[in-house]
Amino acid sequence: MRPPLKVLSLANNQITGLPGSLAAMHNLTKLNLSHNRIAHIPTCVYSMKGLVFLHLACNRLETIADQIQDLVNLKILIVEGNSIHTLPKTLCFLESLELLNVDFNDLQNVPMELYLLSRLGRLACHPLDKGLHIIHNPLLKPIQEVLQGGLSALYNYLKPT
Numbered sequence: 001m002r003p004p005l006k007v008l009s010l011a012n013n014q015i016t017g018l019p020g021s022l023a024a025m026h027n028l029t030k031l032n033l034s035h036n037r038i039a040h041i042p043t044c045v046y047s048m049k050g051l052v053f054l055h056l057a058c059n060r061l062e063t064i065a066d067q068i069q070d071l072v073n074l075k076i077l078i079v080e081g082n083s084i085h086t087l088p089k090t091l092c093f094l095e096s097l098e099l100l101n102v103d104f105n106d107l108q109n110v111p112m113e114l115y116l117l118s119r120l121g122r123l124a125c126h127p128l129d130k131g132l133h134i135i136h137n138p139l140l141k142p143i144q145e146v147l148q149g150g151l152s153a154l155y156n157y158l159k160p161t
Contacts, residue, residue: 011035011055023047034058034078046070057081057101066090075119080104080133092116099124101133108140115155123151 004027010018012035023044030053031045038059045054046067053076061082068077069090077094080103087102092113100120117132124131132151139147146157 006030008032018042018044020044026050029053031055041065041068043067049073052076052096054078064088064091069093072096075099077101087111087114089113095119099130099133102137103133104136107134107137109143110134110139110154110158112158112160115158120151123147123154 005025006027007030008025008028009032011032015033015036016038020043022042025048027050028048029050031048031051032055034055034057036059038056038061041056041061041064045051046065047070049070050073051071052073054071054074055078057078058081061079061084064079064084064087066088068088071094073096074094075096076099077097078099078101080101082105084102084105084107087107087110089111092111093116096119097117098119098121100117120130120132122131124133134147142157143154146154
């Protein structure tokens with residue numbers, strides 16, 4: 001008997017979606033769908049509760065569905081190089097998230113609840129750094145200026161008073 005699949009890379013295949021049957025891959029921990037033509041995160045991905053790593057860079061994403069909160073074990077989410085306009089507030093409920101890369105998107109704002117992602121730790125500049133990667137987005141003022149003070153300044157700005 002074969003051991004269950006834990007890592008699946010379908011990068012660089014020009015795919016636009018995934019079959020729903022992949023939702024049954026409960027043992028999957030790493031999924032790489034980067035450099036494809038995916039416009040929406042496939043619904044089956046949100047059923048993969050064991051995912052700790054999800055790589056969707058360089059696709060055609062414009063949104064991330066609220067169901068992202070279902071990926072409770074997710075530590076690394078890479079969605080750089082897409083056309084994402086907003087991040088759902090439910091993303092901020094992923095308590096295990098250590099790296100969030102949203103570089104090179106169309107973000108103008110960030111959710112007020114972003115400060116809940118305490119494991120991000122800092123603004124990250126190097127691609128391998130853990131933390132929040134958010135450069136090269138058309139962020140509106142005052143968010144852009146606040147980011148110059150680092151992640152703690154951003155969190156303080158976003159926290160309700």
